[in-house]
Amino acid sequence: MEFIAFAIAIAVAHQALKGYRLSKERTLLYLNLSFVLLGAGLLIDGLSNLIVLLARFHRGFLFLSALGYTINFLAQLLAYGILVFAYIQQTRNVGAQVAMVALPVFFFEHNAVTELILIFLLVYIATQTAINYSVNKSTNALLVLGAFASLSIAHLFFLLFTLSAVFFPVAHIAQLFGFLLLLAMLLRVNESV
Amino acid sequence: MIPSEQGQAAKPASKYRSQLRIYVDIMRVIQRESNQAKPTRILYGANLSHDRLVKYLEELKSVGVIRETGTEDKVYSLTQKGIEFLNNFRKVESFASAFGFSI
Numbered sequence: 001m002e003f004i005a006f007a008i009a010i011a012v013a014h015q016a017l018k019g020y021r022l023s024k025e026r027t028l029l030y031l032n033l034s035f036v037l038l039g040a041g042l043l044i045d046g047l048s049n050l051i052v053l054l055a056r057f058h059r060g061f062l063f064l065s066a067l068g069y070t071i072n073f074l075a076q077l078l079a080y081g082i083l084v085f086a087y088i089q090q091t092r093n094v095g096a097q098v099a100m101v102a103l104p105v106f107f108f109e110h111n112a113v114t115e116l117i118l119i120f121l122l123v124y125i126a127t128q129t130a131i132n133y134s135v136n137k138s139t140n141a142l143l144v145l146g147a148f149a150s151l152s153i154a155h156l157f158f159l160l161f162t163l164s165a166v167f168f169p170v171a172h173i174a175q176l177f178g179f180l181l182l183l184a185m186l187l188r189v190n191e192s193v
Numbered sequence: 194m195i196p197s198e199q200g201q202a203a204k205p206a207s208k209y210r211s212q213l214r215i216y217v218d219i220m221r222v223i224q225r226e227s228n229q230a231k232p233t234r235i236l237y238g239a240n241l242s243h244d245r246l247v248k249y250l251e252e253l254k255s256v257g258v259i260r261e262t263g264t265e266d267k268v269y270s271l272t273q274k275g276i277e278f279l280n281n282f283r284k285v286e287s288f289a290s291a292f293g294f295s296i
Binding site for chain 1: 213281282284285287288289290291292293294295296
C-alpha cells in the first residue's frame with residue numbers, strides 16, 4: 001500500500017513542479033516539496049517493512065521497522081508543516097505561526113504523541129481545503145478535501161492502533177484511499193483540457 | 194516561455210494581478226475573440242491602459258505566443274505555442290485551485 005501511495009505522492013509532486021515551472025508561484029514549490037517528502041517517507045517506511053517481512057521478523061532486522069517509521073514520521077511532519085506554512089502564506093494569516101519544536105533524535109515506534117502531532121497538522125490542512133471547497137465548489141477541491149480528511153482519519157486509526165492492532169490495516173486502507181482521491185484529482189486535472 | 198517576474202519587489206497583495214495573470218488575460222481575450230482580436234477588444238477585455246497593452250503585446254510577440262496579422266488594422270492571434278501555453282496554464286490553475294492556491 002505504501003508503494004502505491006508513494007507513486008501517487010510523486011505524481012502530485014511532479015504536477016506541482018510543472019506548475020511551479022510555468023507560473024513561478026512559490027506555493028506550488030511548497031506543494032512539490034511537501035509531496036516529495038511524503039513520497040520519500042512512504043517509500044522508506046514501505047521498504048523497511050518489506051525487509052523485516054522478508055527476514056521473517058528476525059530480531060536483527062526489527063530495528064528497521066522503527067527506523068522506517070521514524071523517517072516516515074519526520075518526513076510527514078516536515079511535509080505537512082510545509083503545507084501548513086503554504087496555507088498560512090496564501091491566506092496571509094500572519095497571526096498564525098508554526099512553532100518549530102526541536103525533536104530529540106531517537107527512534108519512534110507507532111505512538112500517540114507522534115500521531116497526535118500529525119493529526120493536528122492534517123486537521124489544519126483539511127480545514128483549509130474545506131474552506132477552499134466551500135468557496136469554489138469544484139469536484140477537484142472536493143477530492144483534495146476528501147484526501148486530507150482520509151489522511152486525518154488514517155492517522156486517527158494509527159493513534160487507535162496503539163490501543164488495538166485491529167486499527168492498523170484500517171489505517172493503511174484509509175491512507176491509501178486518501179492518496180487514491182489525490183490520483184483521481186490529478187487525472188481529472190490532466191483530462192480537463 | 195513567458196517572461197518571468199524576476200526583479201520584481203515582494204509579491205503584491207492578491208488585489209493586484211501578477212504579470213503572468215495579465216499575459217494570460219490578454220491571451221484569453223484573444224482566444225475568446227475566435228483567435229482574431231483587435232487591440233481595442235484586448236484593451237477592454239484585459240482591462241489595461243493603452244501603454245501597458247502595447248508593452249505586453251510586444252513581450253508576448255517576442256516570446257512567440259501571439260502573432261500580429263492584418264495590414265491596416267492590427268489583429269492579434271495565438272500561435273500554436275500560445276494555445277499550448279494556455280492549455281498548460283489551465284491545468285496548473287485547476288491543480289492549484291483544487292488545493293486552494295491561486296496563481
